[in-house]
Amino acid sequence: xxxxxxxxxxxxxxxxxxxxxxxxxxxxxxxxxxxxxxxxxxxxxxxxxxxxxxxxxxxxxxxxxxxxxxxxxxxxxxxxxxxxxxxxxxxxxxxxxxxxxxxxxxxxxxxxxxxxxxxxxxxxxxxxxxxxxxxxxxxxxxxxxxxxxxxxxxxxxxxxxxxxxxxxxx
Numbered sequence: 001x002x003x004x005x006x007x008x009x010x011x012x013x014x015x016x017x018x019x020x021x022x023x024x025x026x027x028x029x030x031x032x033x034x035x036x037x038x039x040x041x042x043x044x045x046x047x048x049x050x051x052x053x054x055x056x057x058x059x060x061x062x063x064x065x066x067x068x069x070x071x072x073x074x075x076x077x078x079x080x081x082x083x084x085x086x087x088x089x090x091x092x093x094x095x096x097x098x099x100x101x102x103x104x105x106x107x108x109x110x111x112x113x114x115x116x117x118x119x120x121x122x123x124x125x126x127x128x129x130x131x132x133x134x135x136x137x138x139x140x141x142x143x144x145x146x147x148x149x150x151x152x153x154x155x156x157x158x159x160x161x162x163x164x165x166x167x168x169x170x
Contacts, residue, residue: 001025030099033059033092037105040082048088048104049076062089065101082108112137124168130160 005025011018033050040046050059053075061077062068063086071077071088079088085108089101113134121128129142139156141149144163152161 001027003027028095028097030092030094030097031057032099033057033090033102035090035102035104037107039107039109040079042083042108042111043081045079045081046106047076047078048090048106050090054092054094057092057094060091060093062091062101063087065089065103079106082106084108110136115140121162125166126162126164127166128160128162133159 004027007023007025008020009023010020031054034052035048035050038046038048053059058073059075060070061072063071077088077090079086086106088104088106090104091101092099115131115134117129117131119127119129131140140152140158142152142161143149152158154160
């Protein structure tokens with residue numbers, strides 16, 4: 001059945017028929033959930049969110065394409081800690097009917113090595129920090145004394161940063 005319809009049934013015996021019974025069938029359309037995959041650093045979680053959720057639709061999240069246990073029932077889902085690429089599945093529910101499950105891929109970035117930082121060119125008012133390139137790193141950020149992270153003075157892919165304006169003994 002792909003559209004609302006009315007069906008009738010009657011009993012017959014030897015040319016005699018009963019009164020017809022009517023059955024109305026209403027097709028319930030359950031919209032597929034739309035959600036975009038994500039990328040996460042290994043060891044972190046990510047929030048997956050239904051785009052423009054339909055009114056009165058609920059959403060169940062799974063880690064298997066069929067069967068399994070519901071991980072969450074909401075328009076968004078915070079994944080478990082990501083240790084490698086993972087696929088989660090979400091289905092819409094409306095008025096007792098379910099959509100097919102939609103796969104949502106979470107790609108993971110591998111962990112990066114910790115940069116080894118050395119200080120060079122130390123003067124009374126400046127200091128230069130340098131590091132060797134870290135395999136797999138797309139860029140670098142630096143923080144001075146726990147402040148906000150900024151782009152190194154040598155650029156986002158550079159391998160040194162100059163701190164200037166220092167006071168003596170600072």
